[in-house]
Amino acid sequence: MTxxxxxxxxxxxxxxxxxxxxxxxxxxxxxxxxxxxxxxxxENLRAALRLGVVDRYELDPARAVVDADVVVIAVxxxxxxxxxxxxxxxxxxxxxxxxxxxxxGDVVADVERIYGHVxxxxxxxxxxxxxxxxxxxxSFATLFQGRRVxxxxxxxxxxxxxxxxKRMWEQTGAEVVDMGVRHHDxxxxxxxxxxxxxxxxxxxxxxxxDDRAEIFxxxxxxxxxxxxxxSSDPKMWHDICIANREQLLEMISLFSAxxxxxxxxxxxxxxxxxxxxxxxxxxxxxxxxxx
Amino acid sequence: MTxxxxxxxxxxxxxxxxxxxxxxxxxxxxxxxxxxxxxxxxENLRAALRLGVVDRYELDPARAVVDADVVVIAVxxxxxxxxxxxxxxxxxxxxxxxxxxxxxGDVVADVERIYGHVxxxxxxxxxxxxxxxxxxxxSFATLFQGRRVxxxxxxxxxxxxxxxxKRMWEQTGAEVVDMGVRHHDxxxxxxxxxxxxxxxxxxxxxxxxDDRAEIFxxxxxxxxxxxxxxSSDPKMWHDICIANREQLLEMISLFSAxxxxxxxxxxxxxxxxxxxxxxxxxxxxxxxxxx
Numbered sequence: 366m367t368x369x370x371x372x373x374x375x376x377x378x379x380x381x382x383x384x385x386x387x388x389x390x391x392x393x394x395x396x397x398x399x400x401x402x403x404x405x406x407x408e409n410l411r412a413a414l415r416l417g418v419v420d421r422y423e424l425d426p427a428r429a430v431v432d433a434d435v436v437v438i439a440v441x442x443x444x445x446x447x448x449x450x451x452x453x454x455x456x457x458x459x460x461x462x463x464x465x466x467x468x469x470g471d472v473v474a475d476v477e478r479i480y481g482h483v484x485x486x487x488x489x490x491x492x493x494x495x496x497x498x499x500x501x502x503x504s505f506a507t508l509f510q511g512r513r514v515x516x517x518x519x520x521x522x523x524x525x526x527x528x529x530x531k532r533m534w535e536q537t538g539a540e541v542v543d544m545g546v547r548h549h550d551x552x553x554x555x556x557x558x559x560x561x562x563x564x565x566x567x568x569x570x571x572x573x574x575d576d577r578a579e580i581f582x583x584x585x586x587x588x589x590x591x592x593x594x595x596s597s598d599p600k601m602w603h604d605i606c607i608a609n610r611e612q613l614l615e616m617i618s619l620f621s622a623x624x625x626x627x628x629x630x631x632x633x634x635x636x637x638x639x640x641x642x643x644x645x646x647x648x649x650x651x652x653x654x655x656x
Numbered sequence: 657m658t659x660x661x662x663x664x665x666x667x668x669x670x671x672x673x674x675x676x677x678x679x680x681x682x683x684x685x686x687x688x689x690x691x692x693x694x695x696x697x698x699e700n701l702r703a704a705l706r707l708g709v710v711d712r713y714e715l716d717p718a719r720a721v722v723d724a725d726v727v728v729i730a731v732x733x734x735x736x737x738x739x740x741x742x743x744x745x746x747x748x749x750x751x752x753x754x755x756x757x758x759x760x761g762d763v764v765a766d767v768e769r770i771y772g773h774v775x776x777x778x779x780x781x782x783x784x785x786x787x788x789x790x791x792x793x794x795s796f797a798t799l800f801q802g803r804r805v806x807x808x809x810x811x812x813x814x815x816x817x818x819x820x821x822k823r824m825w826e827q828t829g830a831e832v833v834d835m836g837v838r839h840h841d842x843x844x845x846x847x848x849x850x851x852x853x854x855x856x857x858x859x860x861x862x863x864x865x866d867d868r869a870e871i872f873x874x875x876x877x878x879x880x881x882x883x884x885x886x887s888s889d890p891k892m893w894h895d896i897c898i899a900n901r902e903q904l905l906e907m908i909s910l911f912s913a914x915x916x917x918x919x920x921x922x923x924x925x926x927x928x929x930x931x932x933x934x935x936x937x938x939x940x941x942x943x944x945x946x947x
Contacts (some may be wrong), residue, residue, distance in 0.1 A: 552867070552874050553874070556871055563858060566914050567850070568937040568941050580843055583804065588848065591884075593882075594882060595940075595941045596942055607925070610922055610923070614922060618919070620858060628909070631901055631905060632901070634898070634901075636894060636898065639894050645863060647888070647889075649868075649872070653883075
């Protein structure tokens with residue numbers, strides 16, 4: 366007698382770092398039957414097949430989703446809407462669909478626009494994991510171990526669909542938490558989207574100085590760590606800016622006001638204010654991490 | 657016949673991470689005779705003696721510098737001026753004095769105020785090295801290996817004094833480069849001082865949000881690296897803000913204008929501008945480091 370796997374047929378659209386790692390993890394956990402890949406780059410899909418990440422692939426996502434139990438949309442944020450539109454007519458009513466986008470409000474709005482409502486079997490999700498690398502070659506089964514996956518189910522979401530996606534991510538070693546859509550986007554704007562904007566802007570500001578060659582020669586220590594995230598994929602972060610515009614702009618505005626306040630304290634020689642800012646920040650940082 | 661060491665008597669005022677590591681490195685290189693320590697914390701000086709970093713110590717810097725061949729002032733920036741004032745009457749004419757401050761214009765101004773001119777035997781210096789730790793217990797002989805030390809000699813600086821300090825730092829395994837005072841301060845404002853302001857401000861902005869507890873719970877990956885420098889010593893960075901005020905404010909102003917421009921591009925949905933910014937930054941970062 367064969368053990369019933371959690372997901373007899375999994376369809377992964379976008380077999381990159383995230384989609385590929387999820388497929389690998391579920392296979393290692395023995396909780397997936399067939400894995401069908403889809404995506405725009407056939408070379409990447411051929412690599413996924415060769416690496417055993419998928420059992421077969423379909424270039425057309427509409428064909429890939431046929432008879433799938435779970436469809437994971439793991440394409441960049443800006444490509445989710447056309448994928449949703451392409452697969453909508455071909456999903457069977459029991460197929461559960463989830464995504465991995467870094468901003469959830471925009472994805473939910475896409476779904477509402479396409480369906481006129483949020484289908485009960487759609488579960489928006491976001492694994493807080495990744496590296497600066499991309500593509501199926503960079504994927505690995507342990508990517509999600511000990512990481513958090515945020516699900517943002519809606520009032521319309523079926524409990525069974527929510528439960529299945531939760532169980533799916535738990536098989537990868539991740540801790541799954543639920544959050545409201547807007548709250549997710551606010552938390553991510555603060556902890557991830559804003560820091561990326563600062564790193565990109567800092568490197569760009571320095572790169573446009575007249576003595577940039579010399580500047581970068583002396584960029585040591587802290588700057589190296591600080592600017593690492595400016596190596597992230599520009600297209601992916603462009604998409605995130607568009608998708609989480611409102612909350613990101615609010616965080617940039619808060620940060621800018623605080624930076625202006627610090628500059629004013631420096632200009633007016635308000636030493637107590639400067640010291641207080643640094644002390645508050647150090648205390649918060651040291652309480653946050655032990656390194 | 658005993659080999660003539662480079663520095664028969666070295667006086668280190670401020671035997672912390674930098675001062676202690678320099679003394680250790682010169683001792684390991686066999687290029688120092690006696691090491692005399694001084695500083696405000698007697699407990700730290702006692703530890704320096706116990707660890708063999710110094711041969712003896714004097715609480716009063718005026719007594720510590722007597723008959724020294726080289727005096728290294730390795731106290732925080734804000735404490736350099738009183739130390740210079742205290743030791744000035746007790747230096748013999750041949751004693752070479754250097755410092756390790758992260759901003760040079762302010763130190764040179766202190767020297768000019770105290771002496772009415774810049775003495776020929778004063779060589780302003782800045783080793784680009786350090787960790788988030790401090791105190792003599794954190795010091796180690798290899799701290800400067802492969803790191804850069806910037807010297808900013810002035811028109812008045814004697815070639816012999818400049819040469820001796822250059823040789824001293826080379827014994828630690830550092831690469832020594834010369835730079836103008838203003839240019840040093842501009843380069844450091846861009847590559848070190850500005851990034852620290854951004855990290856402190858970011859952590860402080862987030863720490864003052866209503867949902868800060870939850871925010872910090874989801875602060876992963878990039879944020880950890882990005883915010884590490886916000887753990888640096890608040891008093892030290894307060895001193896740097898004061899000492900390099902003008903150039904730091906100029907860099908903050910350039911950065912703020914660029915961040916505002918990015919926010920405007922996001923607000924007005926100028927996707928080409930957003931993407932171009934991220935692409936320029938990624939290219940600059942990737943050309944800078946190979947990781």
